[in-house]
Amino acid sequence: MSRLLLFFAALGALILTLTYVSHIGGAGLDLPSYLEGARRLLDQGVPYHPDAFRGPLPMEAEMVTTYRYAPLAAQLAAPLTALPFAVVSTGAFVVLLIAGMFGIAMGARAGGASELQSALVAVGIGGCLPVIGFGAHIGNVSPLFATAVGAALLAPYRGSFATVFVALLKPTALPLLLPLVRDRRLLIAAATAGALIVGLSITISAEAWGAYLQVAANVTLAPATTGYQAIGLGPALRGAGIESFGVVAGGAAAIGAGIAAVHWAPRDAFRSIAAAAVAAAMVNPSASIHGLAPLLPALAARWAFVPRWAQGAAVIGLLFLSWWPAIFGGPGVGLVVAWGAVIAGMLAPSIRGRESLDRSALATEMELPDPPSPRSLL
Numbered sequence: 001m002s003r004l005l006l007f008f009a010a011l012g013a014l015i016l017t018l019t020y021v022s023h024i025g026g027a028g029l030d031l032p033s034y035l036e037g038a039r040r041l042l043d044q045g046v047p048y049h050p051d052a053f054r055g056p057l058p059m060e061a062e063m064v065t066t067y068r069y070a071p072l073a074a075q076l077a078a079p080l081t082a083l084p085f086a087v088v089s090t091g092a093f094v095v096l097l098i099a100g101m102f103g104i105a106m107g108a109r110a111g112g113a114s115e116l117q118s119a120l121v122a123v124g125i126g127g128c129l130p131v132i133g134f135g136a137h138i139g140n141v142s143p144l145f146a147t148a149v150g151a152a153l154l155a156p157y158r159g160s161f162a163t164v165f166v167a168l169l170k171p172t173a174l175p176l177l178l179p180l181v182r183d184r185r186l187l188i189a190a191a192t193a194g195a196l197i198v199g200l201s202i203t204i205s206a207e208a209w210g211a212y213l214q215v216a217a218n219v220t221l222a223p224a225t226t227g228y229q230a231i232g233l234g235p236a237l238r239g240a241g242i243e244s245f246g247v248v249a250g251g252a253a254a255i256g257a258g259i260a261a262v263h264w265a266p267r268d269a270f271r272s273i274a275a276a277a278v279a280a281a282m283v284n285p286s287a288s289i290h291g292l293a294p295l296l297p298a299l300a301a302r303w304a305f306v307p308r309w310a311q312g313a314a315v316i317g318l319l320f321l322s323w324w325p326a327i328f329g330g331p332g333v334g335l336v337v338a339w340g341a342v343i344a345g346m347l348a349p350s351i352r353g354r355e356s357l358d359r360s361a362l363a364t365e366m367e368l369p370d371p372p373s374p375r376s377l378l
Contacts, residue, residue, distance in 0.1 A: 009120040012127025016097070019133040031092055031139020037067025037074035038081050046211040047074035048219065053211075056218045068219040071208035072201050073141070073169045093136045100132035100143030100293060106150030107297025110270075111304055118300075125296050129322045134229075135290030141169050142290040148176055149277055150297035153270065156183075160190040168197055171220060172287075175254065175279035176294060178261040179272040229288040229325045236335035246336075247285045253343065254282040260347060270305065274298040274346045282339075289322045295346060305350040314345025 037047030049066045051057060057066055067074060080088045105122035113121060126132045135142040148166040152159030160180055167173040180186040202209050233253070237246035261275035277294035284291060299314055306314075320338035325331070 005117070005120050005124070008124035008128065012124040015127040015130070016123070016133060019127075019130070019137065029138055030141075031089060033067050034069075034073055034077040034139065035081055035085075035088070037069070038077035040067065041071065041074045041205065041208055042078055042081065045205070045207045047071055047208060048211055048215050052215040052218050054218075066219075069170055070168055070212055071205055072197070074208070075201060075204060076169075089139065092139050096136035096139070096141070096143040097126075097132060100136065100146045100296075101126045103143070103146030103148070103150030103293075103297045104132075104300050106147075106154040107300035108303075110150070110153035110297075111301040113300075121300055125300060129292070129296065129318055130326070131289055131292045131296060131318075131322050134288070135293055138290070140290050141166070142293040144169065145173055145176065145280060145294040146297050148173065149273060149294045150301075152176070152179070152273055153297060153301045156186055156269070157189060160186045161193045164190045164194045165197060168194065168201075172284045172291070173280055173294075175258050175261070175283055176273075176276050178258050178276045178279065179265045179269065181262055182265045230286065230331045231289055231291070231321050231324065231335055232282075232285045232287050232331075233336060233339060234285045235331035236333060236339075238331065240333060250282050250285055253339075254279045257282065257343070257347070268350055270298070270302050271347070271350055274302055278343060278346050289325060292318060292322060295342070298346060302346075302350070306345070306348045307351055310345045310348030312345070313341040313348075317341030317343075317345060 040049075041047040047067045049057065052066070057068065101122045104125050105118040108118040108121040109115065132143050132146060144166045148159065148163040150159075151162040163173070163176045163180075167177060177190060180190050198209075232246070233250035234243045234247035237243055257275045257279040261272045261279060264272040264275060274295075277298045280294045281287065281291050295314075295318065299318070303311060317338045317340070321335065321342065324335060324338065328334075
């Protein structure tokens with residue numbers, strides 16, 4: 001077993017432990033917003049603030065916890081409103097943390113790592129990059145993005161169901177569906193799952209879905225957040241006076257990555273999913289560090305199949321993006337460079353053919369024997 005991997009996992013475990021200790025006492029903004037939406041749904045039949053029907057909801061302090069999603073998340077959270085907040089907060093933290101780590105482990109497993117190696121990689125990445133931990137701490141569903149990406153990498157058919165479910169919880173996950181559009185079997189499976197979930201949700205609360213059709217644009221289209229955790233290109237360029245240009249550039253990058261995901265889908269599934277993860281991470285101009293969650297399983301899966309420079313660019317870029325707010329106390333122009341490194345590293349071409357997609361970088365570095373070629377098994 002690589003000493004570097006063991007050290008990496010031990011450091012990640014330490015950071016995760018400290019994250020849990022710091023979490024004791026309650027979650028941040030997002031979990032209360034789900035619970036608020038659930039209470040409104042139970043009391044009024046719709047989960048949305050009255051101001052959502054008048055225009056776009058601002059991101060000011062008094063509105064930042066307002067429910068902004070499709071009714072499904074509020075419906076799922078409704079039973080939790082009967083429990084003490086401390087219980088819900090701790091439970092949500094544990095579930096989201098495990099789900100995000102499991103997604104990273106599935107990505108590593110898809111890349112050819114053993115079960116033990118996958119677990120160590122998940123603990124190392126999940127701890128050393130404060131992406132999953134922060135998302136779990138505030139009660140955001142973003143760690144589930146990692147779960148969906150990991151499932152899509154390891155088991156595409158079942159992963160399509162997970163991706164649809166997550167996209168219905170939070171629309172910024174919709175780009176993760178792009179690799180499916182050129183695979184008829186996966187597309188039909190995803191469409192069927194989506195129709196069943198939405199149909200059941202509408203049956204439970206048709207009024208809430210009717211309201212969502214009225215407020216969808218108002219609750220989704222909000223200005224880029226001004227919080228210190230913001231890592232989008234818009235906030236990054238705010239100090240330079242060109243925030244609008246940054247928002248447009250981020251949107252263009254997300255669209256470009258989405259097109260790439262569709263283009264690469266038939267030839268290199270891993271690269272296509274990585275491009276979709278980039279699109280999902282960049283599509284929200286108000287993204288915080290937890291928005292990087294879909295990139296982590298893709299990084300673990302593609303590690304063996306990209307050049308060394310791409311590995312370094314992706315890791316260094318993610319380290320800067322995820323730790324920048326804590327170090328510098330707010331967004332800055334340096335985030336633009338970090339995003340460039342992440343995009344270049346995550347979208348780098350594979351250096352091996354599809355026949356070698358069952359071999360991981362960890363196996364390579366540990367000098368494990370080569371797996372048999374598919375052709376030799378014929």
